[in-house]
Each structure stands twice: as structure tokens, then as C-alpha cells.
Amino acid sequence: MQSTNHHPFTEGLLTWYRQHARELPWRQTQDPYAIWLSEVVLQQTRVAQGLPYYLKLLEVFPTVESLAQAEESVLFRHWQGLGYYSRARNLHKTAKLVVANFQGQFPTTYCELVQLPGVGPYTAAAIASFAFGEAKPVVDGNVFRILARYFGIETDILHSSARKEFTDVAMELIPQDQPAEFNQAIMDFGSLQCSPAPLCASCPLSLTCFAFQQKRIQDFPVKQKKAKQKNRYFNYFILEQGNQVLVRERKERDIWSGLWEFYMVESTQEEELESLLEMDDNLSIMLQSTSVQSLKSPKLHILSHQKIHCRAWHVQVPDNLDINELAGFQWIRPEDFEKLGKSVLLLNLITDNLHLEIFNDSMPR
DNA sequence: AACCCGGGGGT
DNA sequence: ACCCCAGGGTT
Incomplete structure (x- = not known):
């Protein structure tokens, strides 16, 4: 033995x-x-x-x-x-x-x-x-x-x-x-x-x-201490038109590559909505002549080496506004979006906003 | 060699 | 707040 x-x-x-x-x-x-x-x-x-x-x-x-x-x-x-x-x-x-x-x-x-x-x-x-x-x-x-x-x-x-x-x-x-x-x-x-x-x-x-x-x-063990986490600011926009939402697959070399998310503008610091519109032309077009609703969202999402500060808005894009195809984005029905992989941050964002009509029982995982 | 890539639980 | 988890890939 x-x-x-x-x-x-x-x-x-x-x-x-x-x-x-x-x-x-x-x-x-x-x-x-x-x-x-x-x-x-x-x-x-x-x-x-x-x-x-x-x-x-x-x-x-x-x-x-x-x-x-x-x-x-x-x-x-x-x-x-x-x-x-x-x-x-x-x-x-x-x-x-x-x-x-x-x-x-x-x-x-x-x-x-x-x-x-x-x-x-x-x-x-x-x-x-x-x-x-x-x-x-x-x-x-x-x-x-x-x-x-x-x-x-x-x-x-x-x-x-x-x-x-x-x-x-x-x-x-x-x-x-x-x-x-x-x-x-x-x-x-x-x-x-x-x-x-x-x-x-x-x-x-x-x-x-x-x-x-x-x-x-x-x-023991001897281990070098790690550097401080980097701060990032993710501003999500749930853009809705005709019972569809605008989403994309993250493909760049960054966190969550391969997962899906709503339209998002990243900023280097906390920004007001007006500043974000100035930073993003597509957004400023879609948000003209319509109302924007601020959403409840996870304030902070902690990764091992990054802190993601999160804010979110809901936008009902008028049906008569013709949005030409934005590169990398697509309109999708919520029930199809549900089937795609998403980050925990996005899942939490959705969970916080299940009252939105667009989600209407189709989203909870 | 340095940096990037998640989310969660323990202390 | 900090540590660390049945690590691996890229630059």
C-alpha cells in the first residue's frame, strides 16, 4: 500500500x-x-x-x-x-x-x-x-x-x-x-x-x-502586491424601436469579448448625458426629438483589475426615424437577445429594469 | 517580462 | 478593502 x-x-x-x-x-x-x-x-x-x-x-x-x-x-x-x-x-x-x-x-x-x-x-x-x-x-x-x-x-x-x-x-x-x-x-x-x-x-x-x-x-508564499484597479465608465443606452433593441457583440481585445451588450459609450470619467451626446454622433441623432429616461443600474462592477462605473438610459426611438445600419450593431427582439451570452453587469442592469415594457417577461435568465 | 482576461467567496 | 481561486494567452 x-x-x-x-x-x-x-x-x-x-x-x-x-x-x-x-x-x-x-x-x-x-x-x-x-x-x-x-x-x-x-x-x-x-x-x-x-x-x-x-x-x-x-x-x-x-x-x-x-x-x-x-x-x-x-x-x-x-x-x-x-x-x-x-x-x-x-x-x-x-x-x-x-x-x-x-x-x-x-x-x-x-x-x-x-x-x-x-x-x-x-x-x-x-x-x-x-x-x-x-x-x-x-x-x-x-x-x-x-x-x-x-x-x-x-x-x-x-x-x-x-x-x-x-x-x-x-x-x-x-x-x-x-x-x-x-x-x-x-x-x-x-x-x-x-x-x-x-x-x-x-x-x-x-x-x-x-x-x-x-x-x-x-x-509565505512571497507574492508581489498588485497595482490599483483601473477605473472605466460605461454608459449604456437601451435604444428601442419597434419592439427591438440595438445590440452588438463585443469583439475587440477587451473584457467580455464574445458577449453581447446594448449600445454603450465609454468615457474616461463620469459624464453628464449632454456631454455623452457631444461625444457620440450616432447617439445625438437617435436622441433628437425624443425623450430619454434615466434608468436604475448597478453603480459599480468590480473585476480583478478594473472598476466599471455604470449608468444607463432608456430611449424610445421614433418609428419614423430611419436609422441606417450602424457598423457592428443590429436591432434584435428581446427574446432573441435573451439567448445570447451577456456579462453579469448587463444581466444585473436588465434585472434592475424588468419593468420596462421592452423586456416584458422575455428576459429573466 | 508584463499585461490582460471575470466573477464570486472568504477574511 | 484585500486576497485568491484546480491558469492561459498575447504582446
Whole structure:
């Protein structure tokens, strides 16, 4: 059972895991597709947040073929609310690639897996070990934290050299005969025991943990402090004409690329409506000879590196005003708009204004 | 090497 | 208010 020659860390970790393993659905399978799907969903995402998305996605797309054949917009709609939307695009890319180039069979080695879109060192190691038993260590936020504490590693975990250094350490620790167990164990250990606020009093590894023995728990892991968030000002206009609203898909290299939104004017600071009209010719045309209603809206939407200040207005554009096609925009019926992926900010904006006739029971998700 | 990409929960 | 989460891609 307990093979010899394991590092004391590994021995203690695996013993701990036998008593504390979480029961998670993606641990009940060896299907590389399901494992890959779970790992992408869980990138920078807590288990509790990702779990319902994983279950739903696996239900809607039970095989890599079904995902490859799906419309990307359908995938985006299911990804809505999970964040980091480029994951969805790369997920689709890889599904099509696996079907077209690998006959629907995922490659079986780390080196091949890591070349797939959206599959980096962590995810490739996870799939390789969980599905194929390859002894590659996963190095995620948990592993950085645990190894930094246990071995007293002073390297800034945000430094570009950190991944290699920690991977080398983990490579020395991972048992060749049970890499999957080690990888699962270290992530549960990081989540349940050696968490950001660790439970050292009940930790079986504290006797040999550098940070604990030195009473320097607060010093590890070493991490550079991040800069302040950037402020942005999003001014949304729900432009309505003939039971349709003007919307567009965000396509530029920016937040929420691939999601849909109402007409929006971004400003560099809080602006009055009059100033916004001066800044945007199309808007000034559509708003002439009609009334504008100020809307309740989320005041602030916080992302990890941006603060979005939000205001919104409702405009009933006169039917006789002929709006020529605005590049990138289209008029759409609310019930069709509902089917498209939207940011949480926009969903909140809609929720705040369900009383508008244009939404009329068609919008709530 | 530096920067970008979400949303949510814990403390 | 700040931290961090089963990270990866782009420039």
C-alpha cells in the first residue's frame, strides 16, 4: 500500500488524503474529455462556483463530438456568468481540433496535451496524470502556497521563473506509481488544510513545515502586491424601436469579448448625458426629438483589475426615424437577445429594469 | 517580462 | 478593502 522511498512530505500528504479526500464528480471518471472539461471550468475558479457549470456542460455536451458540433454561441450562453470567456472559445477550438485531427481521441501525453488551445502546463499535467497516469505534477495556486510554506521557498510566485522552480520541487515529490493520487491530494490539502488562512493546529505536516516551525506563516508564499484597479465608465443606452433593441457583440481585445451588450459609450470619467451626446454622433441623432429616461443600474462592477462605473438610459426611438445600419450593431427582439451570452453587469442592469415594457417577461435568465 | 482576461467567496 | 481561486494567452 504505502510504498517506500517517498519524501516525508509525500508520505504525510497521502496519509492525510486517505482521510480527507473530497468526493468530486470528475474524480469518478477516467474519460479524458470529462477531465479536460472539468479542468478548464476550474481554471481560476472555485470548485463550488464551477461545479454546476461542469455538470450542466457535461449534460449538454456529453462527448467531445457533441461539443465540436455545437454552435459557439450556444456554448457561450452556457458559459455565461463563469468569467474568463476566452476559455469557452479555446474549449470549442480544442474540441473541433480533437475531432478533426485525433479522431475524437484526446492525446495521451503531457507534451501533446499542452499544445492544445486553452491547455497550459497545469491543465496538461492534470489530464496526463488523472486520465493517463503520467507522473507530471500539477502546479497551481495551491501548490505554490503549500511548497513555499513547507520548504520556505522565498521566490516571488508571480515571477516568471517561479513556475519552473516549483515544478522542479514538485517533480521530486510526486510518486511515480501514484501521480494522480498525489495531484488530487495536494489540491485538497491546499483547499482544506493549507489554505490561505491555514489550519496549522490540526496539520499533520506542521512538525516538518518550515514556515510553521519558524513561526513565519505570514511570510509565505512571497507574492508581489498588485497595482490599483483601473477605473472605466460605461454608459449604456437601451435604444428601442419597434419592439427591438440595438445590440452588438463585443469583439475587440477587451473584457467580455464574445458577449453581447446594448449600445454603450465609454468615457474616461463620469459624464453628464449632454456631454455623452457631444461625444457620440450616432447617439445625438437617435436622441433628437425624443425623450430619454434615466434608468436604475448597478453603480459599480468590480473585476480583478478594473472598476466599471455604470449608468444607463432608456430611449424610445421614433418609428419614423430611419436609422441606417450602424457598423457592428443590429436591432434584435428581446427574446432573441435573451439567448445570447451577456456579462453579469448587463444581466444585473436588465434585472434592475424588468419593468420596462421592452423586456416584458422575455428576459429573466 | 508584463499585461490582460471575470466573477464570486472568504477574511 | 484585500486576497485568491484546480491558469492561459498575447504582446
